[in-house]
Amino acid sequence: MTAFLLMLVVGGGVVGDLLKAHGMRLQGAPPTLGPTALARFGIATIRNAWFLLALVAYAISFFGFMALLSIRDVSFAVPATALGYALETLLARLFLHEQVSLRRWAGAALVVAGVALLA
């Protein structure tokens, strides 16, 4: 049960980020960051199907986290959080076709190790 919930928490967060990044890239940046452009951007965003799917994934992650909290202390979940960074970077390379250079991978490895020690 714990492993399943942990999978929902990390998986939901990672999938949510991927869906949102894909949808936002398709939508494109607002021409300016002025109030009118931002308001238009906000309206376009809440009508963006990829963004709405991302919200569903985030909600699954959030409720999984609440359920996990009610079962036990969450400090054991830290290694999974750290590995989530590596997984998300890999999936961004595979599905979003981002160029993850050797330098970016090296940075990712340091971040994963550091987060594992920190949280």
Add this chain to the structure above:
Amino acid sequence: MRVPVKIAVRIPVIDSALAGKTKILLAIVIVSNSIGNVVLSYGMRAVGDISSYSPASLVSSAIAAFANPWVLLGTTLLVLFFAAHTLLLTWADLSYVLLVTSCGYALVAALGAIILDESISPLRWCGIALVSCGVALVASTPASTSEGRP
């Protein structure tokens, strides 16, 4: 003569104006997420444990939580974080944003030591150092590498 807006939006490579916006938005994402989380958990601790999970008591717990100014401030900061993160991803790589914003972990740990006088174990200092080095490496790569419209 003004350049039509639609053309400007579709330029896939990052221009210097976007590079400046990237830095500002990254700063907003990092600060609002870490401070928002800290403030929210401080407020929730003051509100206290959720005693029952029945729908009626969950609603009254939620009302009690939002009556707490720290919970309100924390929630506002997290909404700001989410909006800035969403905006940033319209042009910046997810792998870039994700890794660079992980320095929030180091920021919270360091702030805890400096402001709250929390003691930090040597292992945690190593974690702060590793995350910081990793973030510096990733930040030195281009923020946007994929085409605007796949």
